[in-house]
Amino acid sequence: MSDAMTKTDKPILETRSLGKRFSIGTRFSAEGRRTVHAVDNVSLTVRRGETLGLVGESGCGKSTLARCLVRLYDVSDGQLLFDGEDITARSLASLRPLRRRFQMVFQDPSASLNPRRRAGDLVAEPLRIHTNLSAAEINRRVAELFEIVGLLPDHVGRYPHEFSGGQRQRVGIARAIALNPDLVVLDEPVSALDVSVQAQIVNLLADLQEKLNLTYIFIAHDLSVVRQVSTRIAVMYLGSVVEEGPAEEVFSAPAHPYSQALISAVPVVETTPGGGRKRILLAGDVPSPLNPPSGCRFHPRCPIAKDRCRTERPEARPFGAGRKVACHFPSGFDGDVAQRP
Amino acid sequence: MMLSVRDLRVSFRTEDGLVQAIDGVSFDLAEGEILGVVGESGSGKTVSLLAVMGLITDPNAVIEGSIRYKGRELVGLPARELRRLRGNEIAMIFQDPMTALTPVYTIGWQIAEQIRAHHRISKAKALARVEELLAEVNFPNPREAMSRYPHQLSGGMRQRAVIAMALSCNPALLVADEPTTALDVTVQAGILDLVRKLRATHNSAVVFITHDMGVVSELADRVMVMYAGRVVERGSRSELFSDPRHPYTRALLDSIPPLTGDKPSRLSSIPGSPPSLLRLPQGCAFGPRCPVRYEPCATERPALGTGVHAAACLREVEA
Numbered sequence: 001m002s003d004a005m006t007k008t009d010k011p012i013l014e015t016r017s018l019g020k021r022f023s024i025g026t027r028f029s030a031e032g033r034r035t036v037h038a039v040d041n042v043s044l045t046v047r048r049g050e051t052l053g054l055v056g057e058s059g060c061g062k063s064t065l066a067r068c069l070v071r072l073y074d075v076s077d078g079q080l081l082f083d084g085e086d087i088t089a090r091s092l093a094s095l096r097p098l099r100r101r102f103q104m105v106f107q108d109p110s111a112s113l114n115p116r117r118r119a120g121d122l123v124a125e126p127l128r129i130h131t132n133l134s135a136a137e138i139n140r141r142v143a144e145l146f147e148i149v150g151l152l153p154d155h156v157g158r159y160p161h162e163f164s165g166g167q168r169q170r171v172g173i174a175r176a177i178a179l180n181p182d183l184v185v186l187d188e189p190v191s192a193l194d195v196s197v198q199a200q201i202v203n204l205l206a207d208l209q210e211k212l213n214l215t216y217i218f219i220a221h222d223l224s225v226v227r228q229v230s231t232r233i234a235v236m237y238l239g240s241v242v243e244e245g246p247a248e249e250v251f252s253a254p255a256h257p258y259s260q261a262l263i264s265a266v267p268v269v270e271t272t273p274g275g276g277r278k279r280i281l282l283a284g285d286v287p288s289p290l291n292p293p294s295g296c297r298f299h300p301r302c303p304i305a306k307d308r309c310r311t312e313r314p315e316a317r318p319f320g321a322g323r324k325v326a327c328h329f330p331s332g333f334d335g336d337v338a339q340r341p
Numbered sequence: 342m343m344l345s346v347r348d349l350r351v352s353f354r355t356e357d358g359l360v361q362a363i364d365g366v367s368f369d370l371a372e373g374e375i376l377g378v379v380g381e382s383g384s385g386k387t388v389s390l391l392a393v394m395g396l397i398t399d400p401n402a403v404i405e406g407s408i409r410y411k412g413r414e415l416v417g418l419p420a421r422e423l424r425r426l427r428g429n430e431i432a433m434i435f436q437d438p439m440t441a442l443t444p445v446y447t448i449g450w451q452i453a454e455q456i457r458a459h460h461r462i463s464k465a466k467a468l469a470r471v472e473e474l475l476a477e478v479n480f481p482n483p484r485e486a487m488s489r490y491p492h493q494l495s496g497g498m499r500q501r502a503v504i505a506m507a508l509s510c511n512p513a514l515l516v517a518d519e520p521t522t523a524l525d526v527t528v529q530a531g532i533l534d535l536v537r538k539l540r541a542t543h544n545s546a547v548v549f550i551t552h553d554m555g556v557v558s559e560l561a562d563r564v565m566v567m568y569a570g571r572v573v574e575r576g577s578r579s580e581l582f583s584d585p586r587h588p589y590t591r592a593l594l595d596s597i598p599p600l601t602g603d604k605p606s607r608l609s610s611i612p613g614s615p616p617s618l619l620r621l622p623q624g625c626a627f628g629p630r631c632p633v634r635y636e637p638c639a640t641e642r643p644a645l646g647t648g649v650h651a652a653a654c655l656r657e658v659e660a
Contacts, residue, residue: 057525057526057527057528058496058525164614165614166614167614194381194382194552194614194615195381195552195554195593195596195597196381196592196593196596196610196611196614196615196630197610197611197614198596199596199598199608199609199610199611200610200611200612202598202608202610203607203608203610206607221525221526223526223600224597224598224599224600225598227598227599227600227604228598228604228605228608248604251600251601252601261527262526262527263600265526265527265529265530266526266555266600267526267529267530267533267553267555267556267558267559268555268558268559268599268600268601269554269555269558269582269594269597270558270559270582279530281527281530281531281534282527284481285495285497285498285528286495
């Protein structure tokens with residue numbers, strides 16, 4: 001663990017212009033074969049020990065990106081580097097030894113846990129596949145994992161349906177950390193849970209991160225949860241990252257008009273009626289990724305769109321320290337568009 | 342009072358015994374008022390509103406108590422009579438718009454059918470009304486949307502279509518069950534605006550069920566917090582959020598991570614999980630998870646006081 005601490009700045013995961021395309025339809029369908037760019041030109045760097053929060057509306061490609069990052073999907077374009085090694089095109093067999101170092105926790109534990117197997121068995125499976133531990137050693141490790149995630153020893157014999165939602169997610173987490181991974185990709189890990197239980201799991205994840213020196217990629221649509229857990233944030237819109245930077249800065253002063261609208265739309269508990277927050281209402285719906293708008297993909301809904309946005313696609317450019325924004329007119333950058341409409 | 346619910350009890354006979362899903366819920370709702378009902382899954386918020394709508398058809402359900410709508414008792418009302426009210430004077434919006442719409446008819450057809458079920462007007466007139474309604478719920482191109490099937494619309498548009506259907510007969514009472522839970526925050530913001538607009542233009546009373554404290558604080562005039570089939574706290578929005586009295590309400594508010602300001606190093610969470618309705622604790626249902634419980638909580642079930650702002654907590658009575 002100690003040598004991992006010294007490498008804090010070395011990226012554990014890096015994507016270079018990563019893209020994922022899906023073909024839909026057949027040549028016999030009305031529109032013929034078409035291609036959806038579900039993830040388009042995403043360049044991200046995740047450093048050891050940090051938590052990168054991925055936010056965006058449904059359909060923005062955050063889950064597709066997550067699956068690409070752990071090679072559950074094959075990458076179509078660009079490069080994917082894990083701990084400095086290019087794993088973009090590695091065969092599944094040669095990827096296997098690396099797999100134990102990056103794991104995933106899914107949104108719905110009742111769907112990702114086999115209902116016909118006992119919890120202890122589910123947590124033991126990765127150990128059986130990836131290690132040479134004896135049966136007794138595996139049992140010991142499973143018991144240890146159950147304790148780490150806050151489950152009782154006699155829970156090993158239970159089936160997934162005998163657990164509450166929060167407990168089931170604990171089983172999913174135990175399974176993900178069984179092999180002492182470096183990186184855990186969490187795809188909406190608390191979205192299916194009740195508010196009171198959600199906080200328990202968020203705390204558990206924070207404890208595990210500290211104890212096991214884990215790096216997280218945390219996907220959620222609940223922005224306040226993402227803010228709580230993340231050191232950095234990437235905001236996605238229609239397959240691309242529109243803004244990326246330290247969580248605190250992005251939340252307190254979002255620079256991309258889409259991030260501004262997204263953050264302003266979150267309902268918060270306010271004791272004074274009406275509150276002081278201005279809400280930016282976006283016109284229209286998210287366009288289909290099959291037929292994305294020209295220029296900046298956000299321009300049809302953007303309150304500050306100008307002619308240039310309709311024709312020229314903005315690239316992600318540095319915006320202050322450690323921040324990148326893909327917008328021609330990021331607020332704070334250009335005086336006359338800084339104020340909100 | 343437009344709606345007055347007294348001591349509502351709903352129980353279900355199951356193989357494992359009688360499940361008391363709703364245990365003595367009472368509330369009032371005035372015209373043009375928005376009541377927020379908050380609680381976790383299994384707290385009984387949906388079941389109590391389904392009872393109000395007369396939509397619990399399970400033969401194993403036992404409904405007791407009184408539900409008065411404009412002075413008329415709804416419990417025990419013949420199905421025919423209920424059907425005349427439902428969809429006409431009392432409308433409901435469900436959580437998942439995809440299951441609330443039939444996939445095989447167009448949006449326009451479905452909303453027109455609803456209007457014609459309650460009013461004797463021509464098809465052409467009904468369709469004209471549908472176009473008006475879709476415009477009212479901010480469809481950019483209502484005429485075109487009418488000929489669309491549900492699967493051709495986005496989630497937000499589908500929910501707006503369901504809302505248009507609910508509004509088609511100018512309901513005096515609108516019951517919305519987690520209408521924005523499946524939607525993105527940007528879409529949710531638009532739907533909340535719509536609900537506020539309806540209240541302003543139609544003076545409808547709204548019961549809004551949600552688990553999101555933020556949504557309640559932005560929308561509701563009064564709030565009711567439910568836990569394990571009972572109301573544990575009720576009060577006006579400002580009272581409830583500035584001075585939460587029930588430990589459960591307080592814990593729920595504390596467990597929400599803040600969106601601005603200082604980040605707590607740990608979230609305060611509620612230990613354990615909501616109790617099974619089959620095995621409710623003897624005393625206060627929240628007792629086993631409560632940070633301020635004391636001996637009497639294990640045996641005595643606290644009653645909700647009679648005040649405008651009241652909490653069902655023994656500590657509250659003592660104070």
